[in-house]
């Protein structure tokens with residue numbers, strides 16, 4: 001099997017080791033992509049720290065872009081040389097979720113222990129999130145790949161694989177947000193900034209960002225927030241409602257904290273929706289008074305990966321980037337080599353809202 005360089009996690013909490021591993025060729029329905037860029041997402045860090053368990057040794061990384069260098073049998077519409085975004089959204093196409101147009105919640109499990117990766121001595125190597133993109137190359141299912149314009153910068157393109165589609169998709173898909181509506185976005189981090197620019201693109205009347213950090217509220221305004229509310233104040237929903245003159249049509253919770261979910265409905269207008277994006281720790285519980293929702297037609301809606309259909313949604317987002325209407329370059333805080341991945345992860349952990357991107361020559 002061909003040898004490639006990858007960053008491998010051997011023990012949760014340890015540094016990743018950049019080493020030679022084996023990646024088999026693309027088989028039926030699969031694509032080999034030689035990566036040009038992979039962004040570091042907080043999900044990668046949660047996995048590497050052991051927060052969500054999983055198989056080891058493993059290769060993380062799931063926000064990637066590159067060029068197709070291999071195509072298996074029974075692949076249509078993708079060819080060697082195409083520029084593509086590689087996502088973790090592996091969809092079987094035939095389960096009830098896929099059949100109803102919801103590939104982000106595909107019900108067919110994937111066994112990353114028996115994927116295309118092996119250690120250099122032929123041992124098990126887990127392909128995390130069906131991607132394993134902290135590596136020079138990946139072999140993934142064709143459902144995970146979407147073509148982008150050949151001249152699109154690869155670092156910007158890699159962001160379309162996860163954080164951007166999760167935030168923008170929560171607005172345009174999960175909330176079905178309409179021009180003229182009011183939005184509250186709780187958390188102005190990587191996903192929150194994209195929910196904010198999604199609401200801006202969708203024609204929001206007003207966008208209130210809520211965050212613990214003044215600095216992040218200032219960045220939120222660069223992405224389209226019309227108002228900022230400090231979450232550390234007493235009953236921050238009162239300040240948000242004052243800014244709106246009423247409650248919000250949609251409240252996007254982009255942080256993974258159960259206490260935030262407890263209070264998110266307080267920001268709502270009659271008929272409004274809480275869109276649940278952030279994922280609290282396993283076992284965390286929130287409490288609501290159901291009668292309040294029934295009485296005024298409010299709802300709670302979970303949204304996975306922005307409910308995107310990648311071949312429908314990523315091309316229009318790439319066009320909006322090209323036209324200067326979707327900010328991607330502004331989301332990048334640093335560019336690193338694969339050998340510097342532990343430094344890049346440490347920098348991400350300092351709490352920046354923006355993305356560090358690994359660039360391959």
Ligand SMILES: [Zn+2]
Pocket residue numbers: 041042043044062063162163
């Ligand atoms: Zn991600």
Ligand SMILES: [Zn+2]
Pocket residue numbers: 091092093094095096097098099103105106107108
């Ligand atoms: Zn499926």
